[in-house]
Amino acid sequence: AQKVTQAQTEISVVEKEDVTLDCVYETRDTTYYLFWYKQPPSGELVFLIRRNSFDEQNEISGRYSWNFQKSTSSFNFTITASQVVDSAVYFCALSLYNQGGKLIFGQGTELSVKP
Amino acid sequence: DTGVSQDPRHKITKRGQNVTFRCDPISEHNRLYWYRQTLGQGPEFLTYFQNEAQLEKSRLLSDRFSAERPKGSFSTLEIQRTEQGDSAMYLCASSLGRQEKLFFGSGTQLSVL
Numbered sequence: 001a002q003k004v005t006q007a008q009t010e011i012s013v014v015e016k017e018d019v020t021l022d023c024v025y026e027t028r029d030t031t032y033y034l035f036w037y038k039q040p041p042s043g044e045l046v047f048l049i050r051r052n053s054f055d056e057q058n059e060i061s062g063r064y065s066w067n068f069q070k071s072t073s074s075f076n077f078t079i080t081a082s083q084v085v086d087s088a089v090y091f092c093a094l095s096l097y098n099q100g101g102k103l104i105f106g107q108g109t110e111l112s113v114k115p
Numbered sequence: 116d117t118g119v120s121q122d123p124r125h126k127i128t129k130r131g132q133n134v135t136f137r138c139d140p141i142s143e144h145n146r147l148y149w150y151r152q153t154l155g156q157g158p159e160f161l162t163y164f165q166n167e168a169q170l171e172k173s174r175l176l177s178d179r180f181s182a183e184r185p186k187g188s189f190s191t192l193e194i195q196r197t198e199q200g201d202s203a204m205y206l207c208a209s210s211l212g213r214q215e216k217l218f219f220g221s222g223t224q225l226s227v228l
Contacts, residue, residue, distance in 0.1 A: 043204065043222050043224075044220065045219035099171075100171060102171065105157030108155075108157050
């Protein structure tokens with residue numbers, strides 16, 4: 001069975017601190033995709049990144065960076081110099097190649113960035 | 116900006132009543148998904164369509180739930196004889212194809228009293 005675990009339920013930081021959100025996944029499939037979504041208070045899930053299982057290169061987009069390690073089945077997300085606007089719930093998700101694109105989500109990490 | 120739109124945003128109903136939600140996906144997207152999210156949890160997959168064909172239904176989707184996507188455009192999700200356990204946020208998403216990123220709507224918050 002497939003599973004995504006986000007062990008951190010809530011994280012609180014002060015503005016400008018760096019913060020890392022952890023994500024661990026389980027699957028026996030060799031072809032899969034990993035995602036991060038942001039859910040602000042408005043409720044709409046916003047796509048942040050998609051990685052496929054064959055690409056372990058880390059990615060940086062502005063203040064956001066992602067570290068994908070197949071050896072530990074982890075796909076962690078780091079926000080550098082956090083801002084109040086980063087406050088949201090962040091979800092990690094897994095999609096298997098042969099399952100039509102449906103996403104299996106973790107429980108989410110609520111990030112609170114205080115000024 | 117024509118993203119995924121859902122209607123209504125909020126629905127309050129009494130136990131035993133039927134409710135129907137509507138989702139309008141991004142126009143060129145052929146895949147449409149329904150998810151359910153309860154407080155403090157991640158979204159859970161309910162069902163998805165490719166064009167007008169419903170290709171998969173989760174075991175979470177009891178017989179009281181039915182989804183349609185006539186003509187491969189908008190979709191409706193109906194819950195018959197609602198129960199308090201049906202209270203949740205119902206999210207719709209669409210994508211251009213398999214393994215493409217999903218675009219989500221703002222959801223319909225259902226409260227069953």
